[in-house]
Amino acid sequence: MSSLLKEYDSKVDSKHRITIRSKKYQYYHIAEYADGRIVMEPRVLTEPFRVSENTLKMMDISVKNLKNGKVSKGLNSSKFKNE
Numbered sequence: 001m002s003s004l005l006k007e008y009d010s011k012v013d014s015k016h017r018i019t020i021r022s023k024k025y026q027y028y029h030i031a032e033y034a035d036g037r038i039v040m041e042p043r044v045l046t047e048p049f050r051v052s053e054n055t056l057k058m059m060d061i062s063v064k065n066l067k068n069g070k071v072s073k074g075l076n077s078s079k080f081k082n083e
Contacts, residue, residue: 010018025042
């Protein structure tokens with residue numbers, strides 16, 4: 001269980017927004033309940049089309065192995081063809 005860091009009151013503005021003071025995250029998942037409670041959970045979004053550094057290193061190693069002739073035997077895919 002986390003300890004309470006801050007507690008303060010906030011008022012909804014004319015555009016139905018609430019200000020969060022000194023927020024640590026840019027994105028939050030919001031859950032609203034029938035009794036009026038609002039629960040905010042931080043979310044860290046990742047870049048969907050970014051290739052990780054580890055993946056790039058593995059690709060570099062694979063290309064180096066291919067250029068050096070360090071490859072496996074060819075695959076016979078003729079039995080998978082639709083006729």
